[in-house]
Amino acid sequence: MQKVMIERAAELLSSGKVNRVLGWRAGLFAHDNTPSVFTDAADLQANFVYNEFCGANLSKYLVKESDKEGTVAVFLKPCDTYSFNQLIAEHKIKRDNVYAIGVQCNGMKDVNDREKLEERCASCKSRKHVAYDELIGESGEILDSNRFDMVEKLENMTSEERFEFWRGELSRCVRCNACRNVCPACTCEKCIFDNPDSGSANKAPADPFEENLFHIIRAFHVAGRCTDCGECSRVCPENIPLHLLNRKFIKDINELYGEYQAGETVNERGPLVNYTQGDAEPSVVYERGNS
Amino acid sequence: MQRIGVFVCHCGSNIAATVDVKAVAEAAKHESGVVFSADYQYMCSESGQDLIKDMIKEHKLTGIVVCSCSPRMHENTFCKAAAAGGLNPYMVEIANIREQCSWIHKDMPSATAKAIVLVRSAIAKVTLNAPLTAGTSPVTKRALVIGGGIAGIQTALDIADAGFEVDIVEKEPTIGGKMAQIDKTFPTLDCAACILTPKMVEAAQNDKIRIFSYSEVSAVKGFVGNFTVTIKRKARYVKEDLCTGCGLCTEKCPQKKVPNEFNLGLDNRRAIYIPFAQAIPKIATIDPDYCTMLKSGKCGVCSKVCSAGAIDYQAKDEFIDVNYGAIVAATGFNPIKVDKYDEFAYAQSPDVVTSLEYERLMNAAGPTGGTLLRPSDRTHPHTIVFVQCVGSRESEDSTKCGKSYCSKICCMYTAKHAMLTREKYPDTDVYVFYIDVRTPGKSFDEFYRRAVEQYGVHYIKGMVGKVTPEGGKLKVQASDLIAGKQLHIDADMVVLAAAIEPDKTARPLATLLTASMDTNDFFTEAHPKLRPVESPTAGVFLSGACQGPKDIPETVAQAGAAASKVIGLLAKDHLVCNPCVANANEMLCSGCSQCEKVCPYGAITYSYKEFRMPDRTTKLRLVASVNAAVCQGCGACTVTCPSGAMDLKGFSNKQIMAEVDAICK
Missing domain, CATH: 3.50.50.60 (FAD/NAD(P)-binding domain)
Known part of the structure; x- marks a missing residue:
């Protein structure tokens, strides 16, 4: 795979079809491959890598890269293509400046336990590339995933148990902002947490409750747009299962408005910015709240 | 620094019996920015309003809070009083201590405590208010009446009589509604047809009235004075301009076994039919559920016998867009x-x-x-x-x-x-x-x-x-x-x-009109006593049994009342716009266009604009802009915007947060 990808990337560069290639660069250790832009064949040969530690979703990097002059080639794993579509729908990626190469993915390994697949890969939602210009390897199918099992478990807890669970997890947050920075849905010009005028600005995690709110606000912020790529949990240095918050929203959206997968198509009208007569009535809040 | 005046109303005993108004006025005095605070028997009375005017001048007030009834009741009154006192009318906030406090509580100490919290939040909000100026928007001088029963016909006739153009949209092939099916009418026992059909003819012959029969409203855009309505003209498979209503086709059609809905299925009609002898328009309609030609392509008898050549088996549903200033719901029962x-x-x-x-x-x-x-x-x-x-x-x-x-x-x-x-x-x-x-x-x-x-x-x-x-x-x-x-x-x-x-079409229609309904699907009036023929949605009026069960005399009376309200609206050349509209902060807008999707009025557009970046380069960015003349200030965009770039004048995120903070203090 890696060899074919390097050859193809070199070919695209030399033919002038693309000016840059966005891929993964080998890091110091086997597991810390990093997103990187390549412009010459020698660099590609020496440093380009694609193996089971290339979890980083390159779509987010296209926000900046596709805004530059010329064309950028990018390698996208199946789940990355969902973010890619979603970002196109939000006008954050200029599609014309991108040459998208879908690459087969058999799941990424967990950096903490290299024998295991990452949680998000063990409960993979789709092996299907939903957008690409060409494909290297095979594109699979949308899978019958068990990704909502943990959400269901949380839903079945009493509110006290659930509060304890989340306090336990979120209290470890150090507000490094990695989850926000890596998130393909976090593409505001200016994040409210960085804007002193917003009233919700850059609060230090002085109050144990504030970091909880940071994550809850962020989950609301990406609701309906989150493709469940799982990058937030991958990059968290404290291993907080942040993706569970997003999955709860996805599950609720599925239940209230019908099955919806953000990024499956370049759909500009997700359920939260659309209106149909069958929509849940606002009273659902009270009904569910009381249950 | 704002100089805020607080006026606490007793509303007779409506408020004062449950809320200690003096304590509320006293508590308000200690809020930051408040320079005057007093209680008064009836703030909405002339002397109450004079108090506002005088105190604005005497204390050089920059904003006022009136603690009284619901803003839906008297906000306008107090805004006018403030304007007469020389204050911008949008520097007024109402703390609703009647409907939301005194009427729903029994215990004076807790009601008083709550009233103080409500006042505090209104003070927090008014501190952040900015003067606003209202623009105007033109009024389309044409009305739409949905439903062609006696209610709709009477409303249309009265509007047309005042010289305005009016369209009736009726889902059935003929106007007339339920009254056409009735034999005699109480209490005088005169024949229903004898008093109804002349009105139907009058409506058809009036050159100000257009009748879209066999049609439905499929989409409504816009707002009071400027609605755009998409009318679906269902295919009747008979050309309306050619059919003479001779009825030959309805005698020759071989499909005789169609339950006759006009007689409630007590007898049968043909697949091509005219509902009853005095139908208006008197045009045949083919029932696609029963017509053999439409179902299997084998028949064509009506086409052969029609000397006018009016039969058109290829007809399709047509959609037309028409602009209206006012809409009357008369969907009946x-x-x-x-x-x-x-x-x-x-x-x-x-x-x-x-x-x-x-x-x-x-x-x-x-x-x-x-x-x-x-x-x-x-x-x-x-x-x-x-x-x-x-x-x-x-x-x-x-x-x-x-x-x-x-x-x-x-x-x-x-x-x-x-x-x-x-x-x-x-x-x-x-x-x-x-x-x-x-x-x-x-x-x-x-x-x-x-x-x-x-x-x-x-x-x-x-x-x-x-x-x-x-x-x-x-x-x-x-x-x-x-x-x-x-x-x-x-x-x-x-x-x-x-x-x-209520007719089954009423609920989907209410959704299109954003008009409210009660649990029985009757349309709700703006005020059950004082505004009985208006919907709470501006520009939408109610006529007949769609608002509640009614007999014919009542229906006709209400139809006329609805018409007079429509005439009052259409007689104006311009309406004062609401200045509490949305605006986008272009520096924060990330161009995702979600606000454009949720805007029910089509007030938001997107365009590329050049921005100077901190490194002195320029960059083209997609940003939203709001057409203030079209925006109705519903606020859907402000809650949708993921970046917090959209804000609503008069109800800014900051003001709302200040209110919440004041309540939680």
Whole structure:
């Protein structure tokens, strides 16, 4: 795979079809491959890598890269293509400046336990590339995933148990902002947490409750747009299962408005910015709240 | 620094009996920015308003808070008073300490504490208010009436009479509605057709009125004064401009077995039909569910016999967009389905009919030519039992499809049926079973008493327990509550006074109009007493039974009232716009366009704009902009915007947060 990808990337560069290639660069250790832009064949040969530690979703990097002059080639794993579509729908990626190469993915390994697949890969939602210009390897199918099992478990807890669970997890947050920075849905010009005028600005995690709110606000912020790529949990240095918050929203959206997968198509009208007569009535809040 | 004045209203005892208004005024004094605070008996009175004007001048107030009733009641009053005092009218905030406080609490200390919190949050908000100036928008001088029954026709006629253009959209092939199906009208017993059809003709001939029959409203955009309505003109497969209404096709059509909805299925019509002789427009319509030509391509008889060449099997639904300044809902009612009432054997015996079916059986233009015959064997019925309140006034926990309200018209039409039956067929015994007889209305009670006293109708207080079809008779078991005994009557016919409910099209229409409805799907009025023909949605008016059960005189009166409100609106050249509109902070907008998707008014557009970046380069970015003349300030965009770039003037995120903070303090 890696060899074919390097050859193809070199070919695209030399033919002038693309000016840059966005891929993964080998890091110091086997597991810390990093997103990187390549412009010459020698660099590609020496440093380009694609193996089971290339979890980083390159779509987010296209926000900046596709805004530059010329064309950028990018390698996208199946789940990355969902973010890619979603970002196109939000006008954050200029599609014309991108040459998208879908690459087969058999799941990424967990950096903490290299024998295991990452949680998000063990409960993979789709092996299907939903957008690409060409494909290297095979594109699979949308899978019958068990990704909502943990959400269901949380839903079945009493509110006290659930509060304890989340306090336990979120209290470890150090507000490094990695989850926000890596998130393909976090593409505001200016994040409210960085804007002193917003009233919700850059609060230090002085109050144990504030970091909880940071994550809850962020989950609301990406609701309906989150493709469940799982990058937030991958990059968290404290291993907080942040993706569970997003999955709860996805599950609720599925239940209230019908099955919806953000990024499956370049759909500009997700359920939260659309209106149909069958929509849940606002009273659902009270009904569910009381249950 | 703001200089804020606080005015606490007693509203007689409405507020003062439950809230310690003096304590509220005193507490407000200690809030930051407040330079004046007082309580007063009636703030909305002339002297109360004068107090506002005087204090604005005396204390050089920059903003005021009035603690009183709901802003829907008197916000306008106080804004005007503030403006007269020289203050920008948008520097006024209302703390609703009546509906949201004194009326719903009993305990004075806790109500007072809550009132203080409400005042505090209003002060926090007004501190962040900025003066706003309202623009104007033009008014499209044309009205739309949805529904072509007597309500819609009367409203349209009255609007046209004032010189404005008006369109009627009717879903059926003809206007006329329920009244066209009725035989005689109470309390004068004049023939319904004789008083309705001249109005239908008048509407058709009026050059200010356009009738879109066999049409539906499929989309509504815009706002008061500037609605754009998409009207779906359903394919009738007959060219309206060519059909002369000769009716030859309706006689020759070989498909004879179509239940005739105009006669409620008591007889059949053809697949191509004109609903009734005086239909307006008098144009044939092909029923696509039954037409052999449309279903299998084999027939074409109507096309062959039509000398005008009006038949068009290829016709498609058409959609047209029309601009209106005002919209009137006149969607009317229907009797409920009574199949679920097994005890009355409606589904088991054709001789158990609803009152509207009975109406058709009595009508000279009905399936029996006006001779009262039992549907089962076409013989004269000699004993008829009328059952009142079938599905009306049912308890809330009833499992049937009944209604909790009184359908209002049943007592009178049943008295009418009983009287007419006795008059035409004096050999017939007529029983009426009732819970109560309700006949308020001019000449109504006299009418009912005539049925009892002159016509010898047996009125029995009590309900019918069971109707059993047996040997060609209907065995009726009932109780006589006054005599305290069980009755057994062998009846030939049973007539059920079915409850009435709003037409099924009303709810989807309310959604299109963003007009509110009650739990029974009747349209809600802006104020049940003071604004009975207006919907809370500006520019949407209510006519007839879509607002609640009504008889014909009431419907016509309300139709005229709705028309006068429409005329009042259309007579204006411009409407003052709401300055509380959304605006996008371009520095924060990330161009995702979600706000554009949720805007119900199409007020938001997107365009590329050049921005100077910190490194002195320029960059093209997609950003939103709001058309202030179109924006109605609903705020949907502000909550949708993921970046917090959208904000609403007068209701900014900061103001709302300040209110929340003040409440939580």
